[in-house]
Amino acid sequence: MIIEKTRLIEPYCGELVNLLVPRDELVEKTAYANSLPYVQVSARVECDLELLTVGAFSPLRGFMNQADFQSVLDTMRLADSRLFPMPITLPIELPANAELGGDIALRDSKNNILAIQTVEEIYDWDLEETATKIFGKFDARHPVIAEMHRWGKVNVAGRLQVLQLPPHPDFAELRRTPAETRAVLETYGHANVVAFQTRNPLHRVHEALTKRAAEDVDGVLLLHPVVGMTQPGDVDHYTRVRVYKTLIDNYYEDDRSLLSLLPLAMRMGGPREAVWHAIIRRNYGANYLVVGRDHAGPGLDSQGEPFYGPYDAQDLVMRHADELRVQPLPFTEMVYLEDEDRYEESSRLTPDAKVRKISGTQVREDYLGKGIPLPPWFSRPEVAQILADSYPPRHRRGVCLWLTGLSGSGKSTTAEHIVNLLLEKGRNVTVLDGDVVRTHLSKGLGFSKQDRDTNIRRIGYVASQIARHGGMVICAAISPYRATRHDVRNMVGAGFIEIHMATPLEYVEKNDVKGLYAKARRGEIKGFTGIDDPYETPLNPDITLTAEGTTPEANAQVVVDRLVELGFVLNG
Numbered sequence: 001m002i003i004e005k006t007r008l009i010e011p012y013c014g015e016l017v018n019l020l021v022p023r024d025e026l027v028e029k030t031a032y033a034n035s036l037p038y039v040q041v042s043a044r045v046e047c048d049l050e051l052l053t054v055g056a057f058s059p060l061r062g063f064m065n066q067a068d069f070q071s072v073l074d075t076m077r078l079a080d081s082r083l084f085p086m087p088i089t090l091p092i093e094l095p096a097n098a099e100l101g102g103d104i105a106l107r108d109s110k111n112n113i114l115a116i117q118t119v120e121e122i123y124d125w126d127l128e129e130t131a132t133k134i135f136g137k138f139d140a141r142h143p144v145i146a147e148m149h150r151w152g153k154v155n156v157a158g159r160l161q162v163l164q165l166p167p168h169p170d171f172a173e174l175r176r177t178p179a180e181t182r183a184v185l186e187t188y189g190h191a192n193v194v195a196f197q198t199r200n201p202l203h204r205v206h207e208a209l210t211k212r213a214a215e216d217v218d219g220v221l222l223l224h225p226v227v228g229m230t231q232p233g234d235v236d237h238y239t240r241v242r243v244y245k246t247l248i249d250n251y252y253e254d255d256r257s258l259l260s261l262l263p264l265a266m267r268m269g270g271p272r273e274a275v276w277h278a279i280i281r282r283n284y285g286a287n288y289l290v291v292g293r294d295h296a297g298p299g300l301d302s303q304g305e306p307f308y309g310p311y312d313a314q315d316l317v318m319r320h321a322d323e324l325r326v327q328p329l330p331f332t333e334m335v336y337l338e339d340e341d342r343y344e345e346s347s348r349l350t351p352d353a354k355v356r357k358i359s360g361t362q363v364r365e366d367y368l369g370k371g372i373p374l375p376p377w378f379s380r381p382e383v384a385q386i387l388a389d390s391y392p393p394r395h396r397r398g399v400c401l402w403l404t405g406l407s408g409s410g411k412s413t414t415a416e417h418i419v420n421l422l423l424e425k426g427r428n429v430t431v432l433d434g435d436v437v438r439t440h441l442s443k444g445l446g447f448s449k450q451d452r453d454t455n456i457r458r459i460g461y462v463a464s465q466i467a468r469h470g471g472m473v474i475c476a477a478i479s480p481y482r483a484t485r486h487d488v489r490n491m492v493g494a495g496f497i498e499i500h501m502a503t504p505l506e507y508v509e510k511n512d513v514k515g516l517y518a519k520a521r522r523g524e525i526k527g528f529t530g531i532d533d534p535y536e537t538p539l540n541p542d543i544t545l546t547a548e549g550t551t552p553e554a555n556a557q558v559v560v561d562r563l564v565e566l567g568f569v570l571n572g
Contacts, residue, residue: 008182008193008285009325013082016055016178016283019062019115019162030163033113037095038105044147046108046166047228047265048088049115051280053162054177056262058283062160063090066123069155073133076272083323084279085272087134090117091125092152104156113163120158134269141302141540143232144267146486150453168263171227171241176260182285185220188255192219194329195286197277197295199230199266200360201243201387203379205334207251208343213290213329214256221257222286223248229265231298233494239390246382260284268298274313278326291317292331302539333357336377364494369394369567394567395427398467400492401559403476404485404538405501406530407516408508410547410555411476414501417556418474425560425569427472432459434477447527453484460488467495472568480529482536495568499559500541505530507548 021029041049051057059082064072067079069087076085098104098119106115131145132138140146168175176184185193194213198206214221225244227237241261248259264280267273273296278289295313300306317328333346335355349355358367358378367374371393374384391397401418403411412433419429434455438445441458445451456479466473479485489496508530509517520528527533543562545555563569 008186008191009282009287011055011058011178012279012282012324013059015058017052017058017061018055018179019053019160020165021161021163026163029116029161030113032103033105033116033163036103036105036116037097038107038113039092039095040107040109040111041090041092041114042151043109044229044265045090045106046114047263049106049160049162050165050263052088052160053115053165054179056178056264056280056283057088058178060084060088063117063155063157064088065121065157066155069123069125073130076275083275083320086267086269086276087130089125089155090152090157091155094119094122094152094154094156108166112167114166115163116161117156118158118160119156122154122156124153125155134267134272136270136307137301139301139307140483140486141300142268142298142307143486143490144269144298146483146490149483149487150457166263170238171261174241174245174259174261175263178283178285181222181258181260184258184260185222185285188220188258190218190220190256192217192288193222193286194219194288194290195222195224195281195284196290197281197292198223198225198244199234199240201235201240201383202247203363203374203383204377205336205343205357207247207380209331209334210290211252213288216329217288219288221252222281222284223252223257223259224262224281224284224286225259226264226266227261228263231266231268232490232492235387235390239386242386243383246386247380250382251380266296268296270295270297270308271312271316274317274328275320275324278317278320278324278328282324282326287325288327288329289317290331291328293333295331300540304540338377341377365567392470395570396470397495397568398470399472399495399497399563399568400463400467401472401474401497401499402463402479402485402488403474403499403501404479405503406505406508406535407478407528408512408514409501409503410545410552411478411501413547413552414545414555414559415474415476417552418559421556421560422472422563422569425571427569430466430471430473432463432473432475432477434459434475434479437477449481449533453481456481456484456488457491460491463488464491464493467492478529478535480533480535482538485538497543497562498538498541499543499545500538501547502537502544503547507546 071079072087078084104117105113106117107113128138196210210221244259274291281289291314293310297308314330321327334343335346335357337344338354368391405411422429437459442455445455459475463473463475519525520531529535564571
């Protein structure tokens with residue numbers, strides 16, 4: 001049977017942008033780009049550049065100028081009033097030899113030239129204003145706000161000419177532009193397309209929900225996982241895509257589902273992000289979007305409270321659905337009916353129905369964290385095996401213990417005793433002490449705020465690599481700035497444990513055998529933490545200790561007992 005092509009919904013604002021330089025100009029443009037001053041852009045900018053280039057962010061034709069940027073912050077609309085809730089900017093430190101009206105080259109972390117950016121506009125941006133208006137509050141526990149502290153201080157806008165997309169050697173057959181995705185979807189013969197936004201592995205409840213969503217509108221399912229930047233601590237995209245491929249190949253209808261990857265850098269912006277996702281998916285051909293509970297939420301803030309309400313994102317997309325021409329399909333709670341071997345919405349059940357359900361926290365902590373297989377009613381056996389292979393029990397995973405506090409608060413001494421206790425229990429440990437790191441890894445750095453941040457991020461980067469490969473690392477550094485500590489938390493991910501040595505300033509001054517505080521009081525040492533430079537106390541540390549009225553041995557035991565409780569150390 002030959003299936004006729006069906007016209008999908010047109011792209012948002014009518015057309016798909018394409019910023020790639022024509023092939024016949026590529027050699028000349030590349031030679032020109034090699035002669036230009038350049039900046040190496042972040043992984044986030046790489047993702048944005050790619051999606052700008054292929055039209056996923058249509059109608060944008062480049063990074064936002066000041067008028068569009070300010071209008072988006074204030075009204076969720078571009079300066080011409082078109083709905084677009086998320087600012088897409090190029091925040092950089094301009095090269096010294098760059099000029100207004102001139103060109104610069106944009107290179108990736110491996111020095112590949114990606115694009116030529118004409119510097120038509122340079123404008124300042126305010127971190128607190130930007131973060132507050134996008135995310136609803138200025139809280140450095142938000143992963144992107146923590147990251148924003150190290151973005152460039154100015155935004156640059158102007159004509160953008162893209163020479164090549166960022167290279168992606170993985171899953172190349174699943175990476176489709178909006179135009180390519182729409183072309184495939186049109187061959188399926190259905191006008192309706194349901195996009196499923198996902199940054200997590202799919203279990204049987206998601207499978208049931210997505211199939212039902214497509215059936216309800218007689219449409220095609222676009223399974224569209226994000227493989228750019230997601231929430232720190234999320235399951236890596238290699239594992240997730242293996243899960244999606246297994247499910248698509250074995251449990252979905254070939255003519256009703258399409259798996260395609262989206263190299264998006266998520267902002268974890270909750271309601272605004274949900275509207276943004278709807279615009280992006282419309283450009284890919286979808287006119288329905290499954291909007292989950294706490295869609296694109298970053299979890300808890302520094303006070304332990306959710307950043308957004310559970311249904312805020314669904315409500316905002318619904319309010320703009322007519323303008324977007326994308327209808328939200330709310331992700332309602334579905335539970336497993338034990339007697340009928342199927343999933344159903346909880347709102348449709350009788351009070352005596354026998355149901356089973358497992359939360360995401362239980363998956364991570366009670367099953368994967370303890371090495372217990374996921375039950376077959378919850379996950380397909382192939383999926384359960386992939387997750388078990390990628391995520392061993394907690395006592396075999398990497399952990400970073402980050403001890404922060406004033407100089408002399410007991411960080412290093414406590415760390416030494418933690419090491420001994422962990423070695424007794426069979427866990428090897430690496431110690432990154434602040435003073436020792438400055439002798440080797442950070443030799444030459446001073447004590448300005450910028451140099452202190454650089455030092456802490458270097459420690460954090462090394463710690464993240466150790467933890468990523470299953471090691472346990474203890475970092476003892478003053479690390480006085482809250483945003484920098486949150487940045488390190490993001491680097492490490494789920495295994496980061498912040499330990500605040502909350503020893504009072506009066507106590508550490510009284511017991512200062514090196515006399516550093518006395519010198520700082522006399523002005524002989526400038527910028528000394530706790531005297532003339534602030535120490536920003538953790539707002540919600542995982543463990544709080546003090547050297548006052550106790551011993552390093554007792555403090556170390558508190559930490560190890562907590563690690564045993566969390567499952568990172570076996571109690572034996």
